[in-house]
Amino acid sequence: MSFPGQRYLGPRPNTLIIAVCVLVALPVVLTRPVWTDSAVVLGVYALLGLSVGISYGQAGILTMSQGAFAAIGGYAAAILTTRFGWPPYADLLVAMALPAALAYGVARLVTRLSPLATALATLALGSVIEILIRNADALTGGYIGLAGIPSVGAINTPAGYACLAWGMIVVTVFLYENLMCSAYGRALNVLRVDQARARADGIDVPALMSAGFAVSAAVAGAAGWLYAHYISFLSPESLDTHISISALLMAVIGGAGYILGPIVGTLLFDGLTRLMPAAELQGFFYGAALIIILLAARTGILGLLAGLARRLRRPDATPAPRAANLSPQESLP
């Protein structure tokens, strides 16, 4: 059996899965305005989750600053379009390049440290960015924020944004999967598991980790860009530490090491918590789910499913070592 584009998508199962899911689900979602709006917001979160997946799942940097990177992307878009009259789309480049440059610079300084120290550095970085945004009144509008951010070209309906958001996700997954199939992706996996081995293999560990973090920040910046143009208003509360934490938790719960893990985590958890009565308890559910998933299956929901599938296929075989980009921590000795 063959299908159009098989040559490109055949060896890219994740891209194929997400593309088919989006094509099937989107027409149904677009029939109701509430679902359409949720689809856009979930799309933004899913992009943030993907950025955590690249950073933590692949490069091994536990990031707690994705919300801040998204805020930089969002504010870059807002300021360039409202103050300087840039055409939308053109600002996407800046919204991705700015956080990427910042992430690369900081990561070069801290990735030589232990993973725990790097995680704390990202948390501190996110907090500093948040305070700066709050206080740079002249540039960001301070606490009041920036309003009147124009829509992206011809896309000015929620349905259009839903298509744009999930189109961006399909493209991101495709590029992400491409990266992980490349030598750089394999090198990232080696250094996450064993840095000494990676060095012995001739990998420039700090440079590659920083590049991975920069790519992740660029994806977060794109999420912020989408958010700013869709909501058309941006304030310091829009993309804060809370968002960074949610993105991290959702990615880990879904399976940060799997390409589609963060998207599964986002859909499952954000979808479920939207149905719950008390919004204040959202953090409780996230935290509890994180602890349960760490205890039950450290590789996330997708890791759990993959393990089950493997056991069903070969009931008495011991788990075979798999390609690193498909199965993260579980293949460690």
Add this chain to the structure above:
Amino acid sequence: MLAIAEYVVRGALSGAIYALLAVPMSLMFVTVRTIDFAVGAYALIAAAVCWSVGGALGLAAGLGAAMACAAFMAIIFLALKRLGCEDHIIYALASFGLATALASLVLWWWGTQAFVRDAFSDPWSVGGIRLAPQGVINFALILLLVGALHLLIQHTSLGRMMRAAAANQTGAALASIPVQGIQVGTYLAGGLLGGLAGLLVLYSAGLDFTAPLGLTLSGFGAAIIFGIGSPLRGFFGGLAMGIAQALAAGYASAMVAGMVPFLFVLLVLTTSRFGEEALAGGRP
């Protein structure tokens, strides 16, 4: 000149809280080689419970609640260990989950209000410098506590066991030192000290449900400035951070003062060789 002296003294008094939070951070980092992100959340729980119950009973109830949460974290740690998890970042992530859950519970039960209580109404005046009495009490209490802890770690057999477990876990276990017990004890100590910090903050500056992460990070910042190895260094780190914050608030702006703990963390991490040994030969 008097202004500088006032800023320094006030900064040192408020920095004592960071110093107290630095102690569980350095203990945890040395003995378990991880970070308990929930220390700030223990402080919040203690403050919230104490605020609701009130009086001397409130203090005990607050500390008890913080200890109970820390005990829960210790159980999670043990369960992770039993399941064969040796990844320190997973322990940290689990404590992060607990911190998020606790903060959310406080938000749900108590709402967005700030928890603050005033035991004293009039400030004391010493040599022309106005001081908050609670700040002086905090400082004295924390100084006493850190001093006692230093003596415990350096001059008792329990302290020697702790240092042995920190230096070489396998070796300590072979010498029949209950390494796992010491690690669980460290988590509980984190609950006690975090809870105490929460009570002291409750009676001085006050806090709300958004505080935990900032408190944890401030404690960590204080712990690493002069090296994470000992609580005494953490104490001076906390004072340094408090003074820097007070000076920034006085001479720069509230914005810079708010950034001081995070800038400290970034500065120390980007310039030091902190945790680098884990990278050089550290294999999983």
